[in-house]
Every structure is written in structure tokens, then in C-alpha cells.
Amino acid sequence: MNKEFNVPRFLVSSHKGGSGKTLLTIGLIYVFRDLGLKVVGFKKGPDYIDAGWLSKVSGVVCRNLDPFLFEEEDVLKSFYQGAKQSDLVIIEGNRGLFDGLDVYGSYSTAKLAQVLKTPVVLVLDCTKVTRSLAPLVKGFLTFEQGVEIKGVVLNKIARPRHEDIIRKSIEYYTGVKVLGALPKLKNLPPERHLGLITSFEYQQELFLNELSQAIKQNFDLEGFLTIAKDVPPIEFTFSPQELPESELNGIKIGVFWDKAFQFYYPENLESFQNLGAEIKLINAFKDKSLEDIDGLYLGGGFPEVQAEALSENKDLMKEVKEAVLEGMPVYAECGGLMYLGKKIIWKNREYPMSEVLPITFKVEPTPQGHGYVIAKVKEKNPYFDVGLSIKGHEFHYSKPVDFELNQDVKFVFDLEKGVGFKEKKDGILFKNLLAAYTHIHVFSVKCWTEKFLKKAKEFNLQKSS
Incomplete structure (x- = not known):
């Protein structure tokens, strides 16, 4: 049978890996959950560590959505299974938005956003750059049809003037709203050879307090919710689950x-x-x-x-x-x-x-x-x-x-x-x-x-x- 499903949602992506997608996703889940919403996180691609963090912070198991490992039907079913009782879904992408297995971007985060009809928030690493981020965002807006970039977050901001130039440049030249800016934080979880240390090993209180305060002070949270709610329903084929073999x-x-x-x-x-x-x-x-x-x-x-x-x-x-x-x-x-x-x-x-x-x-x-x-x-x-x-x-x-x-x-x-x-x-x-x-x-x-x-x-x- 055909099923139609809708839930407020947005996808966090970037122009590259290591830009702060996980940090932003963790922080947003934590803040919106603190505001009383039931928030569910998803991770695009084969990743256990980030998914572990998203599960820990949301209190709900984080499922991976991987267009390479499984068919589109299973992507949709997995999304439905994880999101059906939530108030807000935040999906963390992997690598850069358009990065895939080939020149056509096969299995990219952009493709996942298209399948799930989900708007994108782009997090940008602002280290040693200002106005040049505007043409980067402008190029992302028109690079691939069917991908809706609805907002930008600035990460690793050095000082107010740094933020002001980037914010005004992006909004003036692209029309995309800057939803917030993160300064460089002190209490970040350490990394090792596979990425962040696992959520099993890190005392999170200082990190989450600092991160959530920075988001509450510097972000347009209503702007995120407006983007999340302005989404079309998802249609997929639903098969009732078979009973277990006795x-x-x-x-x-x-x-x-x-x-x-x-x-x-x-x-x-x-x-x-x-x-x-x-x-x-x-x-x-x-x-x-x-x-x-x-x-x-x-x-x-x-x-x-x-x-x-x-x-x-x-x-x-x-x-x-x-x-x-x-x-x-x-x-x-x-x-x-x-x-x-x-x-x-x-x-x-x-x-x-x-x-x-x-x-x-x-x-x-x-x-x-x-x-x-x-x-x-x-x-x-x-x-x-x-x-x-x-x-x-x-x-x-x-x-x-x-x-x-x-x-x-x-x-x-x-x-x-x-x-x-x-x-x-x-x-x-x-x-x-x-x-x-x-x-x-x-x-x-x-x-x-x-x-x-x-x-x-x-x-x-x-x-x-």
C-alpha cells in the first residue's frame, strides 16, 4: 500500500568534511530537546561514532540512511520508522553536500535530501576566510536542481567583525539567511584516529553546556523551525511487517x-x-x-x-x-x-x-x-x-x-x-x-x-x- 508521511525536518550539510556538521547537529538536538521537543537525529552514510553521539544527546536511537548500502525503499522505511513519533528530525550529512562516489555525485548527501524532500542548512568553516564564502554559497545554490538550501550557519568565527562581513556578504549576494554563528569553543570532545572519541567515553556536561549556550545566544531558532515545517509530505510503499517465524x-x-x-x-x-x-x-x-x-x-x-x-x-x-x-x-x-x-x-x-x-x-x-x-x-x-x-x-x-x-x-x-x-x-x-x-x-x-x-x-x- 502507498503511505504518505510528514514531519518537520532539515538536513545539516557543508562544503566539506570536518566543517562542524556533527557539532552543530549535536547542539541543535540538545537545544531543541531542552525546549520540550521530541527530536530525532539521523546520520547519512556509514558512521557509528556520530550516530552514537546523536543517539546519546537525543535519547532516541539514531538510524543511518545510506543510499549506497540499501535501496531507496529501505531508506524511506528506515526514515519513517525512526521519525514517525517525533516533533523534529535533524539529519546529519557526510562529507560535502555534493560529494559522492563518482563525478555525478552518486549516493551523495544531496541525493538523500532529494529522496527525503528535505531542506538543507549549510554549515561553513570560516577559518581564514570572509567574503569569498558568498560565491561558494551562490554556486551551491544552483549546482544541482531539486536541492533546497534554506539557511547557512557560520562556524569557527574569530570575532564580531569577522562574522559581520561574512553574514552581510552571504545575505547580500545570495539571499540565503544566515541562521547563526558559532565561535571557537574550548570544551570540544577530543578526536583520535576514527574521528571523535565515542559518546561512551566522554563526560559531556561541560561541552554540551558551552555549545548550547552559544547556540541559544547566537542562533535564530525560530528560523530553523520555520524551515523545518515548510516541507512537503513523503510518499512511499508500505508493507505490513510479517510476524516472526515461531x-x-x-x-x-x-x-x-x-x-x-x-x-x-x-x-x-x-x-x-x-x-x-x-x-x-x-x-x-x-x-x-x-x-x-x-x-x-x-x-x-x-x-x-x-x-x-x-x-x-x-x-x-x-x-x-x-x-x-x-x-x-x-x-x-x-x-x-x-x-x-x-x-x-x-x-x-x-x-x-x-x-x-x-x-x-x-x-x-x-x-x-x-x-x-x-x-x-x-x-x-x-x-x-x-x-x-x-x-x-x-x-x-x-x-x-x-x-x-x-x-x-x-x-x-x-x-x-x-x-x-x-x-x-x-x-x-x-x-x-x-x-x-x-x-x-x-x-x-x-x-x-x-x-x-x-x-x-x-x-x-x-x-x-
């Missing part, structure tokens, strides 16, 4: 969830629950046992930063290794893959890990794999059919520096796009463990959940017999 009810899936492992798409976890499974969260630092689970999902994160504390929980590592050897279905991505190796080398120190796989990982100062992945399944495995093409993404500074595959350990993915493990290979299979640098989203591999749970059901019956 044969999978009660299957228990363990999920590592703590300050080292928190990179999960909410839809991946929800897809287990939609088929009747139960999620059991496991803290890799505190929990000594896997307890009664039928399968294990190890997401990404920062095991290298927490490697010393992780390595001290030898009881849990022993249980994970024993579970894999017993045939428990285990799926691991990036940081989870590193946890399953022999050791992690980080800042010239070595930390022992669970030794499930005969691999040593070393964290380098520069990215070893960064961007979208297209993987072709070439070997038989429990979770993906041979010949299937999988879209995913990778972002890792680690690489394997010591490993030898044998007849019991093999690669199942050939990469058409991406780096992966080595030589365009990824996806290590050992018994019922599949571990990869590639992160997947269930919308791009809809078979994964059911296959994983059916394998977990088999393991459950095996334990009971």
Missing part, C-alpha cells in the same frame, strides 16, 4: 556492548528481535561468562584503545574461544575480528587477545582500509550464498602482520571494491565463525539474520541433545 523464537544472541565494542546498526540488532530472538548484552570487561547464548555477534569499536583492560578478562576470552571450537555461530566485524586474534600491537606494546584465530593485528598511524566495500561470496559458509554480492564498508587502522591460513581457516570474500584483510580478500571462516573487516547492514544482506539464527537454532539443539 521456530526462531527464544534463540539467544549475545552482543558485546561496552566502551570497546559499540559499532552496531540498530536495524541489525532489531532484525534478530523481529524474528523472535532475544538479545543478551555482554560487557567484555566485566562479564566472566557468555552465559546461556546460542550465537555471538562481535561488532566493531576500539579494542586497541582498551586492549590492556580487555586482555585482563581472561575468563571471557577463554569462553569465547571454547564457544567457537564447539561450533557456536559467531559473526565478528573489524574490532570484533581483532579481539579474536592472538594479540594486538598498539603504540609499540603487545596485548594478548582470545587466540581464536592465528593472527596478530598491528594498529598503524594511517588508515589501512577506508570506504565502501563490494564483496563477492566465493566459498561455502553458513551465512551467505555463494555468488552473492554484498555491499558494506570498512574503516580500520589495523592490519594483520603475522598469520598463516590452514585448511581449517579460509577467506570467503573476494573484494571488487575495498581493501579488506589482504590482497582484496576478506571474511575469514573458521568452523561457524565468520570474521571480517567489512561491516554489513541488514538492509543490504537481508538473508543474513535468518541464516544466522537458523545456525544458532541448530547449535541450541546440538547443546540440548
